[in-house]
Amino acid sequence: MAEERLISAEEIALYDRQIRLWGIAAQTRMRAANVLLVNIGALSNEIAKNIVLAGVGSLTVLDSETVTALDLGGQFFLEESDIGSNKAEVASLRIQKLNPRVDVSADSSNFRGKTAEYYTKFDIIVATELEVKDLVSINGMCRQYSKPFYAGASIGLYGYIFADLIKHTFSIEREKSNISIKLGPESSTRTILDVIVKKEGPKLKEIVTKQETYKPLSESVQSDNLSKLRPRSMMKVSPVLPAIKAMWKFHEDTGSQRPTTESDLVKFHDLALDACRDLGLPVGILSPEFTTSFARNIGTELSPVAAILGGVLAQDILNYLGQREQPIQNWVIFDGASSEAPIYCL
Structure with missing residues (x-):
């Protein structure tokens, strides 16, 4: 990380509770950290809120998209008057108000135009709600310079977190x-x-x-090590995991974000079954009812789900910076319908 900046007496008073929890050395490392948040959405709203209130050194929000009416339902940093404005620019202004001691900046350029050298400026990179090919690409560039990488998405009632801390x-x-x-x-x-x-x-x-x-995302998504579990344990693996892989494959095959017709739903279910086999899991963990439910949640943002996932991911970032506690290794799979969030190592 960048050269550590000393924490002032005022900051010690402000962060007194968390300093008592994890110590001044951990807080100092947080104070020195530069975090990049790629794409602003409901999940990244929660991540930004949590790490800025905790006192990271700086946060850069990277997003080239403009605000639409659909963004307003689950994103509390955006307002109706922002429609048509750049997401990163308007969100960063309101994020800054949460903690003036944190340097918050916006980058309104397209993340697909960034080279590996761009990511060298940051200590942690977090990408949310992106296509898997983009996540793999960013993760690969981060690995060139040993930069820790997180990915995540909230998918209606469902969601995931992926961590590659090298x-x-x-x-x-x-x-x-x-x-x-x-x-x-x-x-x-x-x-x-x-x-x-x-x-x-x-x-x-x-x-x-x-x-x-850790393993990079490109290798992790090909993993079949869950097949080594006992049969009873395999049947308890969350069906959300193969459904996420099916979501990525459906978009790759059709160009559509979500199934909309009955034939789409049949295709989506078949892709989820294929994902089960790829993971070495029994297809019995899936049902057409579940895959239909998951498919209909794609593309939606629910604030309570984003709050849970954002809290977990932000806490892991703080744990990483503080070098305390067991980090995520390497997937959190969230199922809001069953209120479960198992961790799988792939």
């Missing part, structure tokens, strides 16, 4: 366990690097330092 080292502080902790691999993606034991009053605490290794 290699991320973090620490967990807790009461000392009676079980001896060994250094080395803890899972297929996680390694324990160090354990420090300290005494706090009558109790012993341990600080466990771990490192997570």
Whole structure:
């Protein structure tokens, strides 16, 4: 990250509660962070609100689109008078008002014209509501310079978060366990690097330092490692996961964002079944009723769903910057109909 800027006494007072929660060093890293938000929508509204109120150093909003009447339903940074204006420019002005101490700027150019060098200016890149080919492209450019990348979308009652933090080292502080902790691999993606034991009053605490290794989106969407789960566990995998892959494939095949006819719905269901097979999952987790419900939610923004996903994604950004707590590895799949948000490692 950029050279850390010292936190003033005024900022310490303002952020007192969260500094008590995760420490001055973590807050200082947040204060130095430059975040890029690609595309402004209901989900990115929530992400921007949360990280700006938490006190990141700067936020750049990148969006070349203009405000339409359809944007007003789920986006609280936009107003009716903004129709016809650039989304990034009008949203950034209102985001700035949330916390004058954060540098908020707008980039009204098209993200498809950006090169990998553009992303070197930022410490974290977040892209929302984009086509999978664009997400893969941005993720690939971020990886050239080891820049952490998040993607996400709210799809009516459903949604997802994807994280590629390349290699991320973090620490967990807790009461000392009676079980001896060994250094080395803890899972297929996680390694324990160090354990420090300290005494706090009558109790012993341990600080466990771990490192997570991530896969890029291009590899993750091809994964079939869920097929290694036990049969009963496979049947519990959220049907939203293959439906998301079907949504991307449907758009790629037809050019349409969402199915509109009965034949479209049949095609969408078949694509979801194909996605199940690609993931190594039993097709029994899907039903035509579910895929129809999911298809009819495509292209809609529901503020409560965006608030939940935006809260989770923003918190993970803050955890990453603070180098505290277990980060997302690497998918959160949200199903508002069942009120579930499982995490899958693909």
